[in-house]
Amino acid sequence: MIRTPPSQAPFGASLPVAARGVGELEFARSLPEGLVSAFGLVTALGNAWLCLAAVTLAYVVGARSGLSRRGAAFALALGLGALGLTLGLKHAFALPRPPLSAEEGFGFPSGHALGTTVFWGGVVLLTRYGTRRRRLSVAAAVVLLVSASRVVLGVHYLVDVVAGVGVGVAFLAAMTRLSERHGEGQTEPFFDPTRSAVTVAFVVAFALVAAALSVAPAESELLLGAGTAAGAAAAWHSLGHRADATDLRRSSSPVVVCGVGVPLALGSMVAVAELSSAAGFVVAVGAVGGAGLLALPFTVARLSMRR
Template identity: 55%
Template sequence: MTPPPAPVSATPLATRGVGEIAFAESLPEAVTAVFWALTHLGNPYLLLALVALAYLFGDRVGLSRRSAAFALALGLCAIGLTVGLKHFFGLPRPPTSYRGDLGFPSGHALGSTVFWGGVAVLSTRGRWRRRLAAAGALVAIVCLSRVLIGVHYLADVVAGVAVGSAFLAVAFALGPGFDRGTRGGALATPDHGHVTALFAVALALGLAGLLVAPGESELLLGVGTAAGAVAAWHRFGRRAADTTIEPSGRALAVGGGGLVLALGVMSGTAKLADSAAVILVAGALGAVCLLALPLAVGERSGG
């Protein structure tokens, strides 16, 4: 008689430490405090705020508005991948972690790989090799911080980087493709259809994640945001991409205030609301507001 398969918790991955947790516990408190600060370079809400700022101000920060929207879609995809995979594997964090939820793969590692790697590919600032090197350094810092503050095993962050890198390669290869014909400039230039398609992929990944993690508020917010983004970008994405925002007090007040309000409502709802429907609606409305901000504060270019 064939024995039943071993539960996930009994697999070698469940005891996947290689001594890194003991090393982390031996570090001076001052060193740990530094890495507690550095770990926020992979915080999903910080990354959302950064890409929203890049989207609002467009080329002024080295990303076209269309590329910034593509980066936002990459981040939403990362949420669905992270939560879905964590619940699929069901592996806990180290016993030293202050958080008691699931740990494999690392969401910070996966998300920062997708975000910083995607921005490096999409940006027009500097040489692409330097951008990729800078992105790699940021991801490495985030990964190291997750291990040294005791919230992940080394295997968790390695898996997060691997999944994030693989997803980036597929997203760009099947979307805008790569162009290494110049030493500077963007390595990929997505068009309107690429952005719409990637928002739809983010929605599909989020819905798939809900099959294994139906009550996850972060995932519900991501699904709502992706759904709102698909509709909004399809409806007025071209106009938003062609809108020019001139620096002014009004632009800063309306644009900055709109960003703070939309992001605050989205994150606050995800943390405080008990209703899945409320979180989904907050995400959808937040996406519409964020993508429509250029239309509220700028002027459409003649091209």
């Protein structure tokens, strides 16, 4: 993955390194080592690829995951849009991470904070599990813990995570306007996206990733994201009308395809993005992968019918 070192930042590099700090790093360094290690585990809840893998599995499984297949596809589009927003803003501001950060790249805004807000917030708005109040409480707790973990681990300033959460909330609010609001029942989802809303969400995600590529043309994650959003939009436009009607039987075929197919597809896509320097090839792999993942439930159903 090609990243611009902070020392070459076109804008933020001229600012004092500690200009964004308010003493949070000194406080974090005073915390017990065991607590810092615990936050190191918590921060994984905001890992972009783990979140995308989880929502992809929910899409394949369908309603039994707590999300409708339309809802899971919408959440996947939200995640891809958040990727474009995060990397686009990082490269536009080009502000460095704190000194001695264990991670490379730019620091503002926090991608974990932004992505966690969009992903967990989106899932909470779309799922049927638990009451609305409980779901919102869980999402708020996860966002708070992941955001705090980034400061405790010394990879972000406080303002980075606050900005990330703020941008995430604004993006989520804008995207949910594409969905139909559900009833007021306490166990109902807040929103229920239509088939066309999911298509539009993938198109918006592609536009955000493409915009980010204008400021970070060599960023392999964006190249992969652009292809994935385009492939997913095409596949959903073609297959989305029968997505929720496709039921996966409880047999070995769905388990094998879901348990092996999804990780293998995502792993291959990430590997290509990391290892290949050919931009067109990375975009093409993303497009094939995005379309393949959204077509996976139909493949599983067909295999089940043959048994």
